[in-house]
Amino acid sequence: MSDVLAPSESLGDAQDSEGRSGGGGLVRYVASKIAGAITSLVLVILLGFFLFRVLPGDPVQTMTRGRAVSPEQIAELRERFGLDLPLWQQFLDYLFGVLRGDLGVSYFYSRPVSDLIAERFWPTVLLAGSATILAVLLGIWLGTRSAWRHGSRFDKTATGVALTLWSVPTFWLGLIVLMVFAVGVGPIPGMFPTGGITSPDTPPGVIPYVLDVAHHLVLPCITMVAVIFAQYQMVMRSSLLEEMGADYLTTARAKGLRDDLVRRRHAVPNAMLPTVTLIFLHLGLVVSGAIMVETVFSWPGLGLLTYQALDVPDLPLLQGTFIVLAGAVVAMNLVADLLYRFLDPRVRAS
Amino acid sequence: MTETRSPSDDGVSAGRPAGSGGAASGGVRQGGAAPGGAQPGGSREGRRGPRAIAWARRGQAFAKGWASFRSQRAGLVGLIALAVIALLAVAAPLLTDASGLDVTQATADRLEPPSMRYWLGTDENGRSVLLLTWWGARISLLVGLAATVLSVGIGTLVGVLAAHFGGVTSAMLMRITDFFLVVPSLVLAIALSTVLARGVGTIVLAIGLTAWPTTARLVRAQTLAVEARPYIERAKALGAGHGHLIGSHVLPGVLPLVFANTTLAVASAVIAESTLSFLGLGDPTQVSWGAMLKSAMDTGAVTGGAWWYLLPPGLGIVTVVLAFTLCGRALETVLNPRLRGR
Numbered sequence: 001m002s003d004v005l006a007p008s009e010s011l012g013d014a015q016d017s018e019g020r021s022g023g024g025g026l027v028r029y030v031a032s033k034i035a036g037a038i039t040s041l042v043l044v045i046l047l048g049f050f051l052f053r054v055l056p057g058d059p060v061q062t063m064t065r066g067r068a069v070s071p072e073q074i075a076e077l078r079e080r081f082g083l084d085l086p087l088w089q090q091f092l093d094y095l096f097g098v099l100r101g102d103l104g105v106s107y108f109y110s111r112p113v114s115d116l117i118a119e120r121f122w123p124t125v126l127l128a129g130s131a132t133i134l135a136v137l138l139g140i141w142l143g144t145r146s147a148w149r150h151g152s153r154f155d156k157t158a159t160g161v162a163l164t165l166w167s168v169p170t171f172w173l174g175l176i177v178l179m180v181f182a183v184g185v186g187p188i189p190g191m192f193p194t195g196g197i198t199s200p201d202t203p204p205g206v207i208p209y210v211l212d213v214a215h216h217l218v219l220p221c222i223t224m225v226a227v228i229f230a231q232y233q234m235v236m237r238s239s240l241l242e243e244m245g246a247d248y249l250t251t252a253r254a255k256g257l258r259d260d261l262v263r264r265r266h267a268v269p270n271a272m273l274p275t276v277t278l279i280f281l282h283l284g285l286v287v288s289g290a291i292m293v294e295t296v297f298s299w300p301g302l303g304l305l306t307y308q309a310l311d312v313p314d315l316p317l318l319q320g321t322f323i324v325l326a327g328a329v330v331a332m333n334l335v336a337d338l339l340y341r342f343l344d345p346r347v348r349a350s
Numbered sequence: 351m352t353e354t355r356s357p358s359d360d361g362v363s364a365g366r367p368a369g370s371g372g373a374a375s376g377g378v379r380q381g382g383a384a385p386g387g388a389q390p391g392g393s394r395e396g397r398r399g400p401r402a403i404a405w406a407r408r409g410q411a412f413a414k415g416w417a418s419f420r421s422q423r424a425g426l427v428g429l430i431a432l433a434v435i436a437l438l439a440v441a442a443p444l445l446t447d448a449s450g451l452d453v454t455q456a457t458a459d460r461l462e463p464p465s466m467r468y469w470l471g472t473d474e475n476g477r478s479v480l481l482l483t484w485w486g487a488r489i490s491l492l493v494g495l496a497a498t499v500l501s502v503g504i505g506t507l508v509g510v511l512a513a514h515f516g517g518v519t520s521a522m523l524m525r526i527t528d529f530f531l532v533v534p535s536l537v538l539a540i541a542l543s544t545v546l547a548r549g550v551g552t553i554v555l556a557i558g559l560t561a562w563p564t565t566a567r568l569v570r571a572q573t574l575a576v577e578a579r580p581y582i583e584r585a586k587a588l589g590a591g592h593g594h595l596i597g598s599h600v601l602p603g604v605l606p607l608v609f610a611n612t613t614l615a616v617a618s619a620v621i622a623e624s625t626l627s628f629l630g631l632g633d634p635t636q637v638s639w640g641a642m643l644k645s646a647m648d649t650g651a652v653t654g655g656a657w658w659y660l661l662p663p664g665l666g667i668v669t670v671v672l673a674f675t676l677c678g679r680a681l682e683t684v685l686n687p688r689l690r691g692r
């Protein structure tokens with residue numbers, strides 16, 4: 001088999017055998033993963049420049065598409081964004097700007113892009129974070145029950161529901177949830193706010209504020225959970241099914257342990273390893289989900305910021321959100337790779 | 351495996367005159383393509399070229415696969431649903447009047463609830479939601495299929511090249527693949543369709559250029575497995591070039607998997623199309639399911655409780671995506687016997 005393995009995989013093999021004999025393999029593994037992540041970040045930054053400055057031909061024309069703009073205004077815009085400079089100088093300015101954390105000035109808001117992103121960062125973390133936690137818990141629970149009694153009616157129903165929800169576009173589910181539970185349909189009254197993160201009439205104080213935000217969080221959070229939990233459920237189910245025939249489970253049962261103890265103490269912790277790292281790998285999915293959910297529920301996060309920038313279109317702002325969102329996913333991917341190795345030494349790098 | 355071997359066994363032991371085979375020899379290739387009828391007579395035949403034997407084998411494998419696919423109810427349901435939807439979408443110009451899509455010719459009130467005249471109610475311009483959904487299926491399916499062809503094409507090319515040539519080529523191609531795998535594809539697709547001119551072509555390009563990495567990884571793994579087989583070594587020893595090796599030996603071994611992957615890829619391409627249209631990045635002059643839902647949100651159909659405007663396009667997307675997913679899963683089970691019985 002060794003001759004058919006690609007370089008990356010044989011590298012993993014070599015590291016593995018070294019890892020068993022000494023500590024050098026782990027250092028090399030971590031170094032190679034960090035190098036890979038840095039390469040990806042460099043590519044993200046290059047792509048950010050290429051996509052928004054080179055591909056459109058004339059970015060100012062893209063931004064002012066469909067508007068009556070005088071030639072003087074266009075000239076002024078070109079100067080403001082540095083588009084009158086030669087391309088290599090634009091690139092250097094952009095590169096050093098990004099490295100300093102300066103992402104340019106928004107065309108629409110006339111404010112630094114980094115300030116806008118910093119403002120909208122925490123609402124997204126709150127929404128995506130709480131949705132991820134709930135989705136992981138739900139997915140692990142459903143996946144475990146499915147696998148433990150696979151082939152049962154519960155298993156078939158749960159798998160069917162997961163497949164169906166996976167086929168539902170996030171934004172459509174959001175619109176339905178919004179119409180049913182926020183606006184109200186027929187006998188169902190509107191119980192939740194239709195959008196935003198706070199109401200204007202909240203009494204002052206920390207506790208009313210927290211409750212108000214939580215009230216606004218319910219519907220967007222449920223929508224996101226419904227979309228992403230299926231992934232964890234399917235992975236938990238298949239990884240527990242892989243474990244089911246293992247000898248240590250037979251041993252545990254032979255010791256006379258109760259069935260649910262065998263499941264909770266022995267099988268599930270082992271099957272959880274892939275799921276835990278998957279949380280970080282799925283961040284790209286969470287980001288996409290957040291863009292749609294925030295758009296539907298007017299949740300003031302990075303997703304809504306992106307959506308609002310699309311309408312203008314505000315190229316500097318879109319460029320900034322692209323770099324931040326893609327960069328965050330690259331970073332979380334690195335965390336996943338390192339965790340994978342750290343949590344489960346059996347797993348080879350691939 | 352034992353069954354696919356039988357034609358060549360027959361070939362070795364065939365001393366008997368090719369009586370019945372002679373009549374069929376003119377249509378050997380077609381015989382391979384129509385597996386059920388040609389197979390019993392064909393295997394008795396003695397003097398056939400290697401090409402004909404290969405085709406007959408492929409035909410047999412196909413018949414076996416079809417029988418295995420047929421035994422899976424969910425996959426069959428998906429296939430029938432797809433056939434019905436595709437037929438309706440193709441027949442739309444024959445069965446309906448496209449002038450009903452014209453805003454200026456609409457006569458009904460805005461957001462009229464379902465009635466005998468408008469079975470699914472009307473939109474914000476007084477157009478029939480049924481007609482819009484029907485015609486929207488055409489764009490949604492067309493973009494989904496075209497984007498899949500593009501992404502699976504790129505993915506297969508990259509995967510086969512990376513596995514076949516190995517070394518530096520493979521390392522570079524897989525580095526690029528990993529990068530595209532990591533970067534959130536929706537964010538990239540949004541960026542692409544913002545800067546390019548609005549239109550159906552841009553959406554196809556944006557989805558196709560961002561969705562290929564999973565196919566590339568799958569194809570690379572499968573190509574590595576195929577290239578380890580002895581007949582590849584034999585072909586190499588006989589002096590086969592890269593083009594011949596890939597075209598005649600590697601691709602036939604990889605394509606079934608690509609095909610199963612394609613049906614799953616269409617499902618995500620249809621979702622991606624509706625998402626981009628919903629964000630307002632689609633062609634504003636074309637009716638698609640995503641664009642319908644965008645106007646439903648923008649014109650207050652949601653806050654007005656106009657469920658009849660919201661449900662049809664959404665259920666359309668869910669049905670198509672679910673049908674493709676069920677087909678894809680059934681195909682995977684057919685092609686990967688290890689999954690059977692799960």
